[in-house]
Amino acid sequence: MKFVKTIQLMALLPWPLISLLGVNEVSLISPQIESKIVAQREMSLNNRQPNSWVNEVFKDNILLNLAYLRNIEHSNQPNWDEVRQDFSYEFSIDPGQTFAFHDDVYEKYQPSLVKTTNAHFNATEGFRSSGYLYGDGVCHLASLIYWVAKEAGLETEVPTNHNFANIPDVPKEYGVSIYSNPYSKGANSRQNLYITNNKGKPVTFKFEYQNDKVKISIMEQN
Numbered sequence: 001m002k003f004v005k006t007i008q009l010m011a012l013l014p015w016p017l018i019s020l021l022g023v024n025e026v027s028l029i030s031p032q033i034e035s036k037i038v039a040q041r042e043m044s045l046n047n048r049q050p051n052s053w054v055n056e057v058f059k060d061n062i063l064l065n066l067a068y069l070r071n072i073e074h075s076n077q078p079n080w081d082e083v084r085q086d087f088s089y090e091f092s093i094d095p096g097q098t099f100a101f102h103d104d105v106y107e108k109y110q111p112s113l114v115k116t117t118n119a120h121f122n123a124t125e126g127f128r129s130s131g132y133l134y135g136d137g138v139c140h141l142a143s144l145i146y147w148v149a150k151e152a153g154l155e156t157e158v159p160t161n162h163n164f165a166n167i168p169d170v171p172k173e174y175g176v177s178i179y180s181n182p183y184s185k186g187a188n189s190r191q192n193l194y195i196t197n198n199k200g201k202p203v204t205f206k207f208e209y210q211n212d213k214v215k216i217s218i219m220e221q222n
Contacts, residue, residue: 034221034222035204035220035221036219036220036222037217037218038152038153038203038218038219038220039148039149039151039152039217040148040215040216040217040218041144041147041148041151041216042169042213042215042216043144043168043169044168044169044212044213045058045059045062045063045212045213045214046059046212047168048062048137048140048168049130053130054130054136057128057130057136057137058130058136058140059212060080060083060128061121061127061128061135061136061137061138062137062138062140062141063083063084063209064078064119064126064127065121065135065137066087066089066117066141066207066209066214067082068117068125069117069118069119069207071118074119074125074126075125075126076125076126078126087208087209088206088207088208088209089206089207090205090206090207091204091205092202092204093114093202093203093205094114094197094202095197095198095199095200095201095202096112096196096197097113097114097115097197098112098113098114098194098195098196098197099113099115099116099194099195099196099205100115100116100192100193100194100195101116101117101138101142101145101176101178101192101193102119102120102178102188102192103116103180104181104182104185104186104187105189105192105194106189106194109194109196112196117138119138119180120180120181121134121135121138121178121179121180122180122181122182135178139162139167139176139177139178140167140168140170141214142176142178143162143167143170143174143175144169144170144174144214144216145193145205146158146174146193147170147174148216148218149195149218150174152203152218152220153198153199154203154218155196155197155198156193156194156195157194158176158193158194159189159191160177160190161175161176162176162177163175164177176193177191178191178192178193179191180192199220201221202221203218203219204218204220205217205218206218206219
């Protein structure tokens with residue numbers, strides 16, 4: 001990334017040096033930190049459920065969850081055109097820090113928690129229901145994240161497996177059960193996903209959505 005400093009930086013330089021430079025700007029180029037992908041997986045959002053209408057509910061809920069992860073403002077009437085757009089988003093966690101899928105977490109993770117998907121998967125946040133509960137589909141997203149995190153060698157904990165129902169594109173052993181009720185804090189920590197950076201350097205989670213597929217990559221700095 002190139003940073004251009006003008007008057008403020010030149011004011012710090014001795015006039016002879018400025019004269020020698022013979023320019024009105026001084027350019028500083030910051031060193032780029034290279035990173036490598038250590039794990040990467042993707043899943044289609046067109047095969048979440050056999051029924052096409054139910055599949056759209058799952059798809060919308062996954063995309064809304066990802067929108068809140070990207071810090072789009074909460075609403076009970078989301079801008080679905082915005083939610084359904086292609087995107088690329090990433091965040092990093094430092095050594096010892098924890099990502100959890102939602103904010104009702106075990107006490108042991110509270111000091112290290114720095115990031116969640118910023119959602120509670122209910123109607124007040126605009127999540128859709130296929131008839132049973134609001135937020136159908138977010139377990140699929142959590143399971144994909146868990147799969148990638150395990151392959152990246154990060155410290156993970158999944159208190160409740162999703163072995164009661166199939167999740168297409170994700171092996172059964174990586175299924176994660178997710179539930180959050182903001183009005184009963186502490187009751188939902190067992191239906192969560194916990195990922196802690198046990199590496200000696202920051203790790204970056206990258207989320208991409210294109211061609212109806214969600215791709216998640218985990219990267220480490222070289």
